[in-house]
Amino acid sequence: xxxxxxxxxxxxxxxxxxxxxxxxxxxxxxxxxxxxxxxxxxxxxxxxxxxxxxxxxxxxxxxxxxxxxxxxxxxxxxxxxxxxxxxxxxxxxxxxxxxxxxxxxxxxxxxxxxxxxxxxxxxxxxxxxxxxxxxxxxxxxxxxxxxxxxxxxxxxxxxxxxxxxxxxxxxxxxxxxxxxxxxxxxxxxxxxxxxxxxxxxxxxxxxxxxxxxx
Numbered sequence: 137x138x139x140x141x142x143x144x145x146x147x148x149x150x151x152x153x154x155x156x157x158x159x160x161x162x163x164x165x166x167x168x169x170x171x172x173x174x175x176x177x178x179x180x181x182x183x184x185x186x187x188x189x190x191x192x193x194x195x196x197x198x199x200x201x202x203x204x205x206x207x208x209x210x211x212x213x214x215x216x217x218x219x220x221x222x223x224x225x226x227x228x229x230x231x232x233x234x235x236x237x238x239x240x241x242x243x244x245x246x247x248x249x250x251x252x253x254x255x256x257x258x259x260x261x262x263x264x265x266x267x268x269x270x271x272x273x274x275x276x277x278x279x280x281x282x283x284x285x286x287x288x289x290x291x292x293x294x295x296x297x298x299x300x301x302x303x304x305x306x307x308x309x310x311x312x313x314x315x316x317x318x319x320x321x322x323x324x325x326x327x328x329x330x331x332x333x334x335x336x337x338x339x340x341x342x343x344x345x346x347x348x349x350x
Contacts, residue, residue, distance in 0.1 A: 161180070161181030162178060162179065162180065162181065162210065162217075162219060163178075163179040163219065164176060164177075164178065164179075164207070164208050164219035164220065164221055165177040165178065165179045165185060165287070166221075166287060166291075167203070167204075167205060167206065167208075167221060168187075168291050169205070173189070173190075173203075174189075174203045174204060174205060175187055175188070175189050175203070176188050176189070176200070176203045176208045177287070177297045178194075178200075178208065178219075180194075180195075182336075183336050184298055184335075184336035184337060185297050185298030185336055186297065186298070187297040188200045188203070188208075189203060190202060190203045194210070196212065197212070197213060198210045198211065198212035198213075199211050199212075201216070202218075206220060206221040207219065207220045207221065235252060235255050236251050236252055236255045236256050236259050236292050236293065237249050237250070237251055237293060237294045238250045238251060238252060238348035239348065240294055245339070245340065245341040245342065246341070246342055246344070247295070247341055247342070247343045247344070248343075248344050248346075249293055249294065249343065249344070249345050249346075250345075250346050250347070250348040251293070251345055251346070251347065251348060252347075252348055253320075253323040253347045256292065256293075256319070256320075256323070257320060259292045260288065260289075260292060260316050263288045263292065264288075264312075264313070280300070281309050281310055281311050281312065282300040282301055282302045282309050282334075283300050284311075284312050285300075285301040285309050285311070285312040285315045285316075286298070286299040286300045286301050286333065288312050288316075289301060289312075289315070289316075289331075293343070293345070295333065295343065296333075296335060296341075298335050298336040299333045299334075299335065299341075300333060300334045300335070300336075301315055301331055301332070301333050302332050302333065302334055303330075303331070303332035304318040304319060304329060304330070304331055304332075305318050305322060305329060305330055306330070306332075315331075319331075319345065322345075323345075323347055326347075328344055328345060328346050329344075329345040330342065330343070330344055330345075331343035331345070
């Protein structure tokens with residue numbers, strides 16, 4: 137009898153934390169450092185991505201109660217679960233590139249960004265080094281060049297967090313490095329790079345980049 141009571145009490149008293157790379161269909165796709173705080177790129181059960189911070193409310197009623205450098209915690213109706221970046225194939229953290237975008241405007245599905253070309257090159261190089269740290273780990277999914285390029289460029293160019301970069305200057309994206317080379321080549325030739333992006337829902341947008349004046 138005492139043993140049964142002890143088991144029942146332990147079941148009620150144990151905290152309902154789940155420590156895993158994914159939970160309840162969610163996955164922590166990346167963490168962005170913004171000064172002393174963090175934003176997280178959360179992959180939703182339907183495959184969409186959402187940029188969240190501590191206190192954000194999710195569509196299913198869950199609430200983000202913690203965002204740190206390598207983990208995120210969600211309080212939901214069924215309990216609290218935690219998502220971590222560590223593990224095989226875990227995405228690298230890409231810090232927000234402050235100072236790259238000097239001006240921006242979003243008009244329906246036309247996005248315009250005036251950028252500091254040197255800051256852009258420095259930021260993509262930094263994100264490339266972060267990506268290389270996890271390159272030796274076996275990927276849990278097959279590589280998606282458009283999604284990978286979006287993950288690297290979205291925080292740098294202030295693009296929607298679920299962006300997939302499918303074309304640069306009307307050329308299909310085969311890799312993030314190829315896309316970045318095309319952008320930097322346009323900057324060096326004083327021409328405006330053009331990006332075609334899609335969201336996880338399939339919505340298409342056009343991004344125009346130009347170099348900010350001195």
